[in-house]
Amino acid sequence: MEASRITGKPKIVVIMGSTGAGKSRLSVDLATGYFKNSEIINCDKIQVYSGLDITTNKISMQEQSGVPHHLLGTINPKSELTPSEFRELASKIISGILSRGGLPVIVGGSTSLIYALVASRYDMQSDGFNGPEVHPVTSELRYDCCFIWVDVCLPVLNPYLSKRVDEMLDAGMFEELQEFFRSGEHLSVNRSGLGLSIGVPEYEKYLEFAERDATRQKEAYDEAVRMIKENTYQLAEKQVTKIMRLRDAGWDVKKIDATNVFRAVMTDEAGVASIWEKQVVEPTMKIVKHFLDE
Known part of the structure; x- marks a missing residue:
């Protein structure tokens, strides 16, 4: 992939x-249908770790479609x-792909990893998301x-997230x-890494509750599931807030509204795949194609 004729910088x-x-x-759909030279770099700070594939909701080999x-x-x-x-690892991978x-x-x-990767200069102690204080976000x-932002309005997304937890x-x-x-594996994982995965602290509380009163295991289980869902809702809201910070800092983030797709999923409406293709995949494809042609 050539560097941008406008900026001289590598395109991603x-x-x-x-x-x-x-x-x-969306990334797989773009890679299999439109940009077949694409390679995907995961930027989820929990999914980078091995283990707990269901709990961390990693995309399966089948879903990766090669x-x-x-x-x-x-x-x-x-x-x-x-x-x-x-930043160091992903930069080397990007160079290899290019x-x-x-x-x-x-x-x-x-968003904090995205910021770490693409900011011209990066210092963990003074970045926009990870430092001990909130610093301005660089442009x-x-x-x-x-930048493509797949957005779903939270009143529609949250019921879907609840359903997704049930499916998991x-x-x-x-x-x-x-x-x-x-197995005792929970004792060896880094508490600032995989140990932060939603599901791990909630299950630990379930164990503590169930061990204190074995007759209330069902109650403990229901509470753990409720907390997993609640913490997932809160994560989604925080992620949107961080993306808005990037936009406010002048990042050219193109929003793709996928709300109708998820509304159709939750109401068992026919033609979900068609809605996804027309309202999410095709608009994204046009944005990316225009970007690459510049």
């Missing part, structure tokens, strides 16, 4: 949005990948970025967490 696509908004699906994915479940969960380390004539597509909800970027539980999330704790 960045797909961001709140948890559950369809970022991974598209190369980087930094997805590759980091030892006993360690913590800092934003600075992510050298192969490919299109780097950064995908994830961790100086080291890549020519096409049906797929074995609770059993996965049970084995994670039973």
